[in-house]
Amino acid sequence: MSDIPTIVSSFVAIYAPAEDLFPGPDSENVKSGELCKRWIANDHTLIKAKDGRWHAFGIVGPETRILHEGTWMAFHAMSPGFPLREAIAGLWEEHPKVLPPAERSNERRELWAPFVVERDGIYYMFYGPCEMRLAISTDLFRWEPRGACFAQQGHARDPWVTEVGGVAHMVYAAGESVWLRTSADLRAWSDPREIFRMRRPGIPESPVIIERRGWFYLFWTLYDGDNGSYDNRTFVYVSRTPYDFRAAEEVAVVLAHAPELIEDEEGRWFITSAEWPRRGVSIASLEWR
Numbered sequence: 001m002s003d004i005p006t007i008v009s010s011f012v013a014i015y016a017p018a019e020d021l022f023p024g025p026d027s028e029n030v031k032s033g034e035l036c037k038r039w040i041a042n043d044h045t046l047i048k049a050k051d052g053r054w055h056a057f058g059i060v061g062p063e064t065r066i067l068h069e070g071t072w073m074a075f076h077a078m079s080p081g082f083p084l085r086e087a088i089a090g091l092w093e094e095h096p097k098v099l100p101p102a103e104r105s106n107e108r109r110e111l112w113a114p115f116v117v118e119r120d121g122i123y124y125m126f127y128g129p130c131e132m133r134l135a136i137s138t139d140l141f142r143w144e145p146r147g148a149c150f151a152q153q154g155h156a157r158d159p160w161v162t163e164v165g166g167v168a169h170m171v172y173a174a175g176e177s178v179w180l181r182t183s184a185d186l187r188a189w190s191d192p193r194e195i196f197r198m199r200r201p202g203i204p205e206s207p208v209i210i211e212r213r214g215w216f217y218l219f220w221t222l223y224d225g226d227n228g229s230y231d232n233r234t235f236v237y238v239s240r241t242p243y244d245f246r247a248a249e250e251v252a253v254v255l256a257h258a259p260e261l262i263e264d265e266e267g268r269w270f271i272t273s274a275e276w277p278r279r280g281v282s283i284a285s286l287e288w289r
Contacts, residue, residue: 002215002238003288004252005261011273014092015077016280017041017060022070023100025109029064036062041075042230042274043113043158043206043258044281047123047140052265054079054087055140056281057114057125058274060097067229072109073100074127076141077281084264088283099125099135104145107133113158113206113258116140117168117186124186128157132172134187150181150189158206158258161186164242171195171207171218171242178207178220180243196220196237196245206234206258209242212288216242217251221258230257230275254286261286 017039024032044058055078061071076095079087101109114127123137131148150156154175161170168183178196181189195218198204202224210217218237227233236252237245256273263269269286276282 002217002251003212005217005219005236005254005269005271006252006287006289007254007256007271007284008287009285011256011277011282011284012088013278013280013282014079014088014090014272015041015056015075015094016091016278017075018094020097022062023073023097023102025101027064027066027070029066030062030070038063039075040275041280042068042071044075044260044272044274045115046260046262046272047116047118048082048084049078049140050121052082054082054084054092055116056092057098057116058281059112059114072111073097074111074114074125083266084262084270085266085268088270095141098141099127099143099145103143104135107131107145107147115159115161117161119186124161126159126161126170128155128159128172130155130157132156132159132170132189146187149187150192152179152192160206160208162209162211164211169209169242171209173204173207173220176203178204178218178245193243194246195243196248200224205231208259208261210261211242215240216245218245218248219254219259219261221256232257232273232276234259256284 019037042059060075077092134146135143176198204220208219237248239248257276271286
């Protein structure tokens with residue numbers, strides 16, 4: 001029998017964007033070099049560095065009357081220590097934002113929902129929207145854009161990468177579906193495979209696949225316009241295979257927006273949430289029951 005993912009603690013804030021200069025280029029409501037006091041963080045990723053500290057990267061943009069305006073770079077925050085269960089006791093140190101448009105020539109300016117994975121000492125950051133793009137780093141501070149991996153009708157966005165049987169599997173959202181591609185080298189990706197299609201009005205966001213005890217769990221966050229721009233309804237489906245959740249059973253609804261699921265060094269599980277229940281990124285403990 002499959003387990004049920006259950007949030008078992010209150011959410012604790014670990015990152016809230018501080019005031020900062022907008023790097024540009026100009027948008028409708030914000031000019032290059034303008035000091036923006038309020039920023040909004042959204043889809044994000046956590047990765048453990050070689051020294052054991054945890055780093056967070058994610059969507060960030062100045063708060064304006066236009067949703068997602070100026071979300072053209074990624075925030076970068078680092079944990080005050082380790083292990084993760086101790087590093088969530090306070091706000092993480094904010095570092096300069098990474099990959100603004102000036103550092104990404106010949107790319108669209110938007111940078112959405114970065115996901116970072118490490119292989120052989122190199123960190124790979126995948127991000128959308130529309131084209132799924134790649135940047136690489138050896139230290140998590142300096143990033144080198146490597147261009148588009150693939151594009152897809154419906155605008156590929158919100159990647160999550162995990163290994164299954166030694167092969168990288170990327171799940172992401174496009175249109176009203178969740179899709180999957182595989183890769184041996186994290187650079188060349190297979191043709192897309194639809195693994196889930198919406199059964200209700202709205203679109204899926206921020207998909208995550210977790211493999212546990214012979215089961216695969218697909219998490220995705222709903223956006224249907226009925227629960228604000230940062231909807232906290234994340235649905236969980238379970239399947240024996242990562243390749244098809246279209247008829248899978250819904251086993252849970254967890255309250256978190258654009259969550260990441262992390263297993264720490266000690267086998268403890270955590271779940272994050274953006275812009276809910278408070279500004280920035282928060283984290284809570286999770287158990288499988």
